[in-house]
Amino acid sequence: MPGCRHPPRERDVSVADVAESEGAESEGAAGADVVIVGASVGGLTVAQALRRRGFRGSLALIGDERELPYDRPPLSKEVLSGQWPPARTRLRERPELDGLDLDLRLGQPAVALDAARRRITLRDGEALRYGRLVVATGAHARRLPGQAELAGVHTLRTLDDSARLRDDLRTARRTVVVGAGVLGCEIAATVRGLGRPVTLLEPAPHPMERLLGPTIGAELARLHTEHGVRMLTSTPVAGLVGADGRVTGVRTASGEVVPGDVVVVAVGARPATDWLAGSGLTVDDGLVCDDRCRAADGVYGVGDVARFGASGAAERGVRLENRTNATEQAMFVAADILGAVARYRPVPYFWSDQYRVRIQVYGTVPARSSIRIVEGTLDSRRFVAHAETAGRLVGVIGWNSPGRLRTARGLLHEAVGPEPAAPLSGQA
């Protein structure tokens, strides 16, 4: 970010130092100066940012999936449509990963953490000691009751999920997507792109309403309807309906059954904190972290799993489930590990591609904010809108207007105060 290029002060971080200060034994136990749990974009970016800043200590990156670290946004679009082979989602190829000098453990989830003794346990029973721990375990897709017992019901979070759904879509007669958030809307658009009928169910009056507000949410509903989606908003779901072990439809709260032989459940995610039970860390819909993303001395949270900016009972903090936050928070944490001191205050950003429309949002669009179109018009299908609360700019929404949105982040910084001293840029 501009105006915040403070070279970080380097500081040695080593297991040995920590062992001395903690009085723990260092002999015989494997470990690393920095152990990162979670090998998706957040965890990998911490490792990359540490190395780019010249960190020469030992690094371990632990991931529960077997694939090399990959990117998730294409899973509901390019991968699901078949436009990209799965390998194209890789964030870095093997030689680039090797260049980071990592102890890379894939297919090997961490199952326990003892924060007092600074060690984690992997599924195979091995214990790893750490000087600093980064928790970047992401989130799991939420499911509906009975989902596991019915064939044809999907969630979409991993490459495997995407491949399984794609297989089922080949023969799907009627697909039902439950939940019209970013993921549900993108999946519905992809299913239409494959020429298959799809029904989209959403409890709120408009798709993506929590993210876009009602005015632009209504525009999005229109877009989907024009592309042949049967859009049922204000329609809460009561449960799944099946026969002979296979899903046959979705029952709505009013008792209607929407028939479907493939059902995609896109009703949000829950942070992957199960493995932190008994760790001594505070979990409250995410790993609770302070405004430096620290959950405890020497423990950081990054990405979907982290609830940051918490401070006592008064401030619960926020958890951001988006691709850009994972990256920015990872870079912030790498800098903090190396001795920079700042507060993490990101301007939230997400984008979504549906049909040939690119929606981009900086900041937030609170429920009662007023929406003002500042460039273009809704009808022209190319516009920029401002969301304002009490006359203050809180969000900028772009609809097929990426070039014009570049200044949005700066505008929001002006509106919410000075640029935080996030030391995102440093000399390698």
Next chain:
Amino acid sequence: MNSPNEPGTLRISTEEDRCVAAGHCVVAAPEVFDQREDDGVVVLLDPRPPAGVRAAVEEAALLCPAAAIRLVSGT
């Protein structure tokens, strides 16, 4: 910028069909990246920029939400 100006070991490549037009690279390293006006897709202004912009380019590559920027060489 009072940075070293010789074209260095830094080589950059971008993948336009990965780009999602977030524009984070332009904010991080305006000397090296721009966006097309119509669709916001990245325009690489300088595939071999001077060494002085290395930190900014590395930041851009890490920030890119589509992993569309690669530093080909120059370690």
